[in-house]
Amino acid sequence: MATNRRGTRRTGALTRASVRRGSGQRPPRPEEEGEGPTGRLRFVQSPTTWLLGILLAVVTVTFQDVLTATVKTVLPVDRVPDRLSPQNAIDVVEVRDVKDIGYYVVRDADGAGAGGDGKILEEISSGGPWRESRKVVDAGTADWMITVQGRASQQVRITDIVPVLEGGRCEKPLGGSLAHFPSQGVMDVIPLELEVDAPRPRLTTLGKDAKDAKPFFTGPQAKHITLNQNETEAFIVHATASTGYCRWRYRVHYEIGGSTAETTISGPGGKPFELTARLADASGYRKVYFPTLDCVPSDARLRHTWYEQTGAEYARDRRSGKVPPCPKS
Numbered sequence: 001m002a003t004n005r006r007g008t009r010r011t012g013a014l015t016r017a018s019v020r021r022g023s024g025q026r027p028p029r030p031e032e033e034g035e036g037p038t039g040r041l042r043f044v045q046s047p048t049t050w051l052l053g054i055l056l057a058v059v060t061v062t063f064q065d066v067l068t069a070t071v072k073t074v075l076p077v078d079r080v081p082d083r084l085s086p087q088n089a090i091d092v093v094e095v096r097d098v099k100d101i102g103y104y105v106v107r108d109a110d111g112a113g114a115g116g117d118g119k120i121l122e123e124i125s126s127g128g129p130w131r132e133s134r135k136v137v138d139a140g141t142a143d144w145m146i147t148v149q150g151r152a153s154q155q156v157r158i159t160d161i162v163p164v165l166e167g168g169r170c171e172k173p174l175g176g177s178l179a180h181f182p183s184q185g186v187m188d189v190i191p192l193e194l195e196v197d198a199p200r201p202r203l204t205t206l207g208k209d210a211k212d213a214k215p216f217f218t219g220p221q222a223k224h225i226t227l228n229q230n231e232t233e234a235f236i237v238h239a240t241a242s243t244g245y246c247r248w249r250y251r252v253h254y255e256i257g258g259s260t261a262e263t264t265i266s267g268p269g270g271k272p273f274e275l276t277a278r279l280a281d282a283s284g285y286r287k288v289y290f291p292t293l294d295c296v297p298s299d300a301r302l303r304h305t306w307y308e309q310t311g312a313e314y315a316r317d318r319r320s321g322k323v324p325p326c327p328k329s
Contacts (some may be wrong), residue, residue, distance in 0.1 A: 002310075005028075007321060012014055012078050012088045017157075019021050027146070031319070034136050041290045042076060044136055049158075065130060068219070069293050072077070075224075076116055080218045084260045086152075086153075086256050086257070086260075086261035087255070087261050087263065088151060089151055089152040089154075089156045089254065089256045090148055090150065090151065090156055090158075090227065090252065090254060090259065090263055091148065091150075091151050092146070092147075092148055092263075092265055093147040093148060093149050093232060094145070094146075094147040095144060095145070095146050095147075095266070095267055095268055096144070096145045096147075096268075097138075097139070097142070097143070097144060097267065098144065098145045098236065099138060100143070100183070102138065102139070102140060102141050102142075102180070103138075103139040103140050103141075103153040103178055103180045103278060104131070104136050104137065104138060104139055104179045104180075104279075105136070105137045105138075105139045105174050105175075105176045105177070105178060105285075106134055106135070106136055106174045106176050106177040106178075106179060106180070107134075107135040107136070107137065107174060112181060117177050117286070117287055118288075120134075120177070120289055120308075121307075121308045122178065123287055123303075124181060124289060124294075125306045126181065129322060130179075131299050132273075132315060136179075136188040137174060137245075137274050137275065137276050138239075138274070138275045138276070138278070139174075139178065139275075139276050139278050140240065140241065140242075140275075140276045140277065140278045141238065141239065141240050141241075141275075142234065142236050142238075142239045142240075142273070143236055143237070143239075144237050144239070144242055144267070145234055145235070145236050145271065146234065146235055146236075146250075146254050146265060147231055147232055147233070147234040147235065147264075148225075148227065148232065148234075148252075148315075149227065149230065149231065149232045149233075149252065150227030150228050150229050150230065150231050151163070151229065152229060152256055152257075152258045153229050154229075154256050155226055155227065155228050155256070156226065156227040156228075156255070157224055157225075157226050157227075157254060157255045157256070158217075158224055158225040158226070158227070158252060158253070158254045159224055159253050159255060160217040160218065160252075160253040161192075161203055161217065161250050161251070161252050161265075162202070162203075162250065162251045162253070162255075162322065163196060163201045163202075163203070163248045163250055163251075164248055164249055164251050165196075165201070165247070165248045166247040166248060166249075166253070167245060167271075167274050167317065169244075169324050170196070170197045170241070170243070170244030170245060170246040171244055171245045171246075171281055172244060172245060172278040173241075173243070173245050173278065174245050174271065174276040175209075175279065175284055175285065175286070176285065176286055176289045177285055177286045177287040177288065177311075178278070178282065178285045178287070178288065178289070178311070178314075179289040179290075180288075180291070180293075180294060181289075181290075181291045181306075187272075191205065191206070191235070191236055191238060191289045192204070192216055192235055192236065192237045192238065192239050193206060193207060193237075193238050193239075194238070194239040194240070195206065195241075195242075196239050196240070196241050196248060196275055197242065197243045197245045197246050199275065200207060201248075202215055202218070203217060203237065204215045204216055205216070205223075236274050239273070239275050241274075241276060241277040243277050244276070244277055245274070245276040245277065246274065246275055246276075247273065247274045248272055248273050248274075249264055249265060249267075249272050249273065250264065250265040251264055253262075262316060279314060282311050282314050282318070283311045283312040283314075283315040283316075283317040284311060285311030286307060286310075286311060287309070287310060288309050288310070288311055288313075288314040289307070289308055290307055290309075290314075291304070291305070291306050291307075292304065292305055292307075292326055293326070294307075294323070295307070295317075295323060295324055295325060296323055296324070297324050297326045297328035298325065298326065305326070306325050307326060309327060313327075
């Protein structure tokens with residue numbers, strides 16, 4: 001029966017679809033030659049490829065070793081960071097006690113029993129290292145010089161330094177023996193004040209008349225400290241305590257390259273800073289050691305003489321509020 005449908009012409013040619021279905025075979029095109037065992041897989045399994053990979057790994061490790069050795073020739077070994085990250089952008093170069101005059105509490109009796117402190121008076125009078133091998137704590141005031149250095153290639157901007165109390169609070173003032181004497185002076189550096197036993201201790205700076213302390217890093221007149229690479233900055237923190245015995249470290253907040261980071265500053269040996277208030281009644285001390293600055297000498301030639309009294313004797317002589325005569329030797 002005749003129909004109006006056109007006849008389909010059949011040839012021996014393969015359609016593109018049939019090639020994809022495997023209906024026939026044709027020579028591989030150049031872009032497909034690397035897809036079989038003789039192409040990409042052969043490249044991966046090639047000894048030359050493995051040799052190039054091993055050489056690349058050796059060169060990478062060697063470059064890292066050379067870079068580390070180069071850095072160590074510039075910086076001391078103990079100051080080479082494991083990674084040059086924002087967390088390592090500041091180096092604490094030195095923390096030094098620079099208190100020039102004041103009081104100290106000797107917590108132990110140095111094996112001399114409850115009634116004495118060994119050879120403290122003799123060592124102080126001769127200028128010996130009386131603080132060595134003794135548990136001595138600053139009393140009333142403390143002065144610490146802190147020196148920091150920038151280590152990153154970008155500028156570091158210190159935005160805040162916050163004291164963090166051990167245990168979250170101060171304890172009652174320490175007893176023991178009290179010593180008062182002058183020591184070396186300090187350098188002309190940034191002065192910062194810290195009332196460590198205040199309800200919310202912050203670093204402050206005094207005005208021109210040494211009054212009206214204002215926050216250094218916060219508030220409408222906030223300041224900051226900037227450090228370029230290898231640049232150092234030193235500042236003194238003058239800490240005071242009037243009610244308790246405090247131990248603390250400093251948390252330093254800073255910015256670098258658009259990121260924020262923080263680090264911690266501890267006292268010498270990685271220990272906390274510590275400061276105790278003086279006892280309200282000096283009779284609570286075991287002994288008190290003091291120079292002629294604390295009394296009126298009967299002879300001007302005794303200007304550099306040191307004295308020792310019990311706490312009760314020291315408190316009795318100063319009960320009137322006047323400077324008493326120096327004790328008789």
